[in-house]
Amino acid sequence: MNAESDEQRSAAADDIDDIAEPGKPLGSRAPHFVKRSRPLHLSWQVGVFVVGLAVVVAGVIMLPLPGPGWLVIFGGMAIWATEFVWAQLVLRWTKRKVTEAAQRALDPRVRRRNITLTVIGLVIVTALVGVYVARYGIQMPWKVSR
Structure with a gap:
């Protein structure tokens, strides 16, 4: 056994x-x-x-x-x-x-694709921030008096 x-x-x-x-x-x-x-x-x-x-x-x-x-x-x-x-x-x-x-x-092809997608994403985010600032302006959360 x-x-x-x-x-x-x-x-x-x-x-x-x-x-x-x-x-x-x-x-x-x-x-x-x-x-x-x-x-x-x-x-x-x-x-x-x-x-x-x-x-x-x-x-x-x-x-x-x-x-x-x-x-x-x-x-x-x-x-x-x-x-x-x-x-x-x-x-x-x-x-x-x-x-x-x-x-x-x-892999070089995957890296190129990831870099391309990142650049496209950054361009879109930058455009959206630009549209927001153009429409509403920059409003500081604190009061600065001089």
Whole structure:
């Protein structure tokens, strides 16, 4: 029974290694003395999950409010990734997608399009501000007397 479960675990690990980045092992990064004791390791995982959950919830709250919501959410995911394989895989997928998007943004055609759209937007905003100033004038919010 033990040999079969060991084989299943190693087969699952091989499948995960195919998805993972080479050179970086997946799994718990808990200290060795924590991993040796099953109850201590389980307590460690619960603690990591609770702390990561608190950080992710804080990030979700910051999305509509002022604050770096997405940055805090990814910070919570990084906390989870210290213990959980699924979070490590999510972070690796996210890093890969962000890298691909950055490469696409550096494409000369995409850059030209973005610059063109920005210039057109600035011309429209400048025209609208000019029309507003011509129609209503510039009204200072304070009184200046000389």
